Amino acid sequence: MATNEPSGPVSDASDSRRGSLALRWVGIDTYRENVAYIHRDCAIYRAEGFQALSKIAVTCGGVRLLATLNVVDDAAIVSPGQLGLSEQAFSELAAIEGADLHIAHAERPHSMDAVRRKIVGERLSEQDYKNIISDIAAHRFAKTEIAAFVVSTAQNELDREEVFYLTQAMVSSGQRINWRETLVADKHCIGGIPGNRTSMLLVPILAAHGMLVPKTSSRAITSPAGTADTMEVLCDVDLPLGRLQEIVREQRGCLAWGGQAGLSPADDILISVERPLGIDSRGQMVASILSKKVAAGSTHLLIDIPVGPTAKVRHMDAAQSLRKLLEYVGQRLNLQMEVIITDGRQPIGRGIGPALEARDVMMVLQNDPDAPQDLRQKALNLAGRILEFDPDVRGGAGFGIARDILDSGRALTKMNAIIDAQGRRPPVAFGRRTFDVVSHQTGVVVGIDNFQLARIARYAGAPMDKGAGVDLYRKLGDRVESGDMLYRVYAEYAADEQFARVLTADNHGYTIGDLADLPRAFVPS
């Protein structure tokens, strides 16, 4: 077993030739890729003919992991008798520095043969997808191999049966929560719309009705705020699975970060490759969404597809075909599903950024007359549809029930109870540095670029600085005079303010025109 002594270089090369190295922590965050660092003079490295960037298997005290090899020429990072591991890999090994470990060539993942068959145009079997996904979840694929899989499945588009196989394999790659109830409700939005924080309204409304809504969300990756980032303005969201289950039992709902639960881990790995590549095939998207929900134990699911010129889904026909695929795969997975297509022409609510979006949510819950009505209305629509999953709710009655729960203050009470249960946090101030962006034209707001506004909020510091972001003063259809304010930018630091200023000067994201130019909503809700 591991010793407690500080690790030092092993001077006798013949020793390390026999296969044992001492573990060392290397403080480099390589983000979802295990990296191992070996000294060029390490005898094992020379003997085994390892190559930089090849995959090796590291075994330490019964734990085995795969890592990509980097060769080091600086003994201050690792010495010849040591093997360094990047942060994530080190913690995965759960051993202490100096622990004895062994390394070996990692076998090539057999399932890459299936990927190569996909590349030449074959349809893959249920077993092929199981093998590929379990190898990816076990870190047996290099990032380039994952890219090969992602491209091959985007290029020869998967048929709906293959999407089902892929989804099922992704569910099996990790934990699966069983809530032991017959109706576990959840909601997912295809995304791309800033400020669209309906989950933080749905959960208290539905939980107040008595429905089980154990909502786990992601943090922002490329957006200025995820639901987890926004909820974190109000309370803790990083809860151990046991605590989360307690809260759900007591409150019927929660709003937590889902990253700890180990749900569909292969999905996280695939996303870390797909996103930078800008490849987002329908099949992968459906598998990603549905695998997370099934693993989280959901039985009933509402999916919101916003459509608009700067939303993720830009045309009605694309939305319809995505809906059919979601419905088919959902049914194969025994999910009760509703898919609705909504207006995605502009941000929802006023705030963009964690603290500003949390303010909007709380104003709606508090029935503040100045609360953003579009956020309230959308949340009630969605809540109504989910309530109708309840066999005791008559078709069409959901909206009214949701409105009653909200208007009566029961949703606010429930939200406060959830916030207290998760661990209330002190209020967060908006960014101290602000500047206003004004219109240089007179006319009607006929376009708000979701993507550009999100980018401005990010440059201003969101989501890292919770108080940073953008507060919208005008929405589609509003009249503006030249000189009227369009929105205010909040930043915490001078540099961020400067970055955001430069970006807004280049393109402020608003189009001012004639009322006749206003694009019609794809679905007037």
Place this chain on the structure above:
Amino acid sequence: MATNEPSGPVSDASDSRRGSLALRWVGIDTYRENVAYIHRDCAIYRAEGFQALSKIAVTCGGVRLLATLNVVDDAAIVSPGQLGLSEQAFSELAAIEGADLHIAHAERPHSMDAVRRKIVGERLSEQDYKNIISDIAAHRFAKTEIAAFVVSTAQNELDREEVFYLTQAMVSSGQRINWRETLVADKHCIGGIPGNRTSMLLVPILAAHGMLVPKTSSRAITSPAGTADTMEVLCDVDLPLGRLQEIVREQRGCLAWGGQAGLSPADDILISVERPLGIDSRGQMVASILSKKVAAGSTHLLIDIPVGPTAKVRHMDAAQSLRKLLEYVGQRLNLQMEVIITDGRQPIGRGIGPALEARDVMMVLQNDPDAPQDLRQKALNLAGRILEFDPDVRGGAGFGIARDILDSGRALTKMNAIIDAQGRRPPVAFGRRTFDVVSHQTGVVVGIDNFQLARIARYAGAPMDKGAGVDLYRKLGDRVESGDMLYRVYAEYAADEQFARVLTADNHGYTIGDLADLPRAFVPS
């Protein structure tokens, strides 16, 4: 400009927010991928919203390069005011530690749009290939993006015009040598056959005839010896371009390592991704071979395609279609080309590994009666075909001329002159640790697995230990009794010997059977 003072942490965060960091060398070899290391507490990192593994642009004293970002939590590697660069990136910047540098988000390479068009099945234009390859050569693509390009071009197979565009773009990505002669001869073998060191015989034969043969070769990547590794047993091969040109002027030929000349650098980058993926499409292979040759200034080229059950090309029809594609693209590039298909059923010569292969070559040049006849015969065949590129050589007369040059000792004299010019090295002993592998059956050798024999030689230490490798005592068609020796393995270290022993015990690579089982040569030469 850079200062000479040792770099230290910049404690005033507001300073580094303004965009300047101090360069630091990080002794990690990340192999054809530039990696930049930034401390998590670096204010610029926080402010700009960089993400781990995103691409950044680093500017220092007028030089700009792109690198993948790794986030560091250990100030011993980089402190918050520094930016660390991996070894190759550091040397590319050609600055000293502590030099001022700036970083910015790298724009996504525009040519990834073309890759995404290829993924959805489009044929790409000449300009698309130019853009993609010049972005790859400038390190603007992440490895996953390169993988996406490689897979997309393998999946929707390139037409021959596209292969030409790709090849041309690869030539333009780097240096191109002009020898200022009308006949610059070269030879390439598709590979996969251990011991196939014909280049080391062709060069002295052709140069002795007076033909210009400036041969540059690669080192082994996955094989137990490349021509450069083998020549290095006899003399230096790592020569500056200027010196190489001098030698070629004096001797009419050379046998050098081609890695320094900057020929078709995009090819090296593509190979570093293709090879580990095991994706080797015809189009990429042809572009890789021909771009290197055109960049090296060749005008006349012989290509050898060995065919056999364990060669790289396994079927005659695949060899024929590869030949047509090579001929078409070669003609578009104004290369005079001969493509021949040869017997690739077993290793050529006896030795596998640098010193053992060099011994075979020298025995042939010395007209030693024990020299391996298959190596001699193949070299004479190829030399004859290349000699016939000479307008003064009658069709069919090449073989006789080559044999005369070899038999008369003129080839040996020329080889010694080239060795002396490049810098003769002291003799290399074979590995001190040996063991023999014997047959447990009686019969005829009907199969020798090229791949397994190469693997055994690698496990024994080749090419890193020049004396390591395998020496074959039996070839196809030879009779063996049970207990007869098949080959001897040479290793330098006990651990390597052990690795090789385990591998040979598992599969020694020979098949013993009936004379009738002997596969016929695809092309009886």
